[in-house]
Amino acid sequence: MTRVGRGYARFRNNDVLSDRFGLHLAPAGIRLAQPADGAFLGSSDIGDVSSRVPAIRPFVAILGDDTSDHTLVLARAAASERGREVILAAAGALACTAVDVLSDTDIAARAWARQQEKAAARH
Numbered sequence: 475m476t477r478v479g480r481g482y483a484r485f486r487n488n489d490v491l492s493d494r495f496g497l498h499l500a501p502a503g504i505r506l507a508q509p510a511d512g513a514f515l516g517s518s519d520i521g522d523v524s525s526r527v528p529a530i531r532p533f534v535a536i537l538g539d540d541t542s543d544h545t546l547v548l549a550r551a552a553a554s555e556r557g558r559e560v561i562l563a564a565a566g567a568l569a570c571t572a573v574d575v576l577s578d579t580d581i582a583a584r585a586w587a588r589q590q591e592k593a594a595a596r597h
Contacts, residue, residue, distance in 0.1 A: 482518065482519060482521045482522060483521035483522045483524075483525050484521050485520055485521045485524050485529075485531060486521070486524040486525055486529070486589075486592050486593075487524070487529075487530060487531070488524070488528035488529055488530055488585050488588055488589060488592075489588060490528065490581065490584045490585040490588045491528055491529070491530045491571060491575070491585050492506065492530045492532075494570075494571045494574050494575075494581065495530055495532055495567050495568060495571045496567075498566070498567035498568075498570040498571055499532075499534070499563060499564065499567040502559070502560075502563035502566075502567075504534060504535075504560060504563055504564075506532070506534075518531075525593070527589070528585040528586060528588065528589045530571075532564060532567075532568065534560050534561070534563070534564045535560070536548070536551045536552055536554075536556055536557045536560050537551050
């Protein structure tokens, strides 16, 4: 077997954006945990995207930490009323975060500055 290409880059979380997202998520009673910087988040190009622009990849829990992804238990929970509440809260928080970035140049500037800091720290 021969690898073609370099694979996916590690994810670079932008804590400026992630903090904003968490602020908008908090009123729904959902606490956001920051991902470990450089975490590999499976087969996704978000790592490549996050190496070029400020990005977040929010994970919101429907069940406890002891439940694995890609299981029937999680699928049922996602289709439950709790699953719907969590996803709607996350979608609203994500939309509010986008509005913040588009309407407040300070937030956008801080997100880009943090992006550049993390890029410089990798070299």
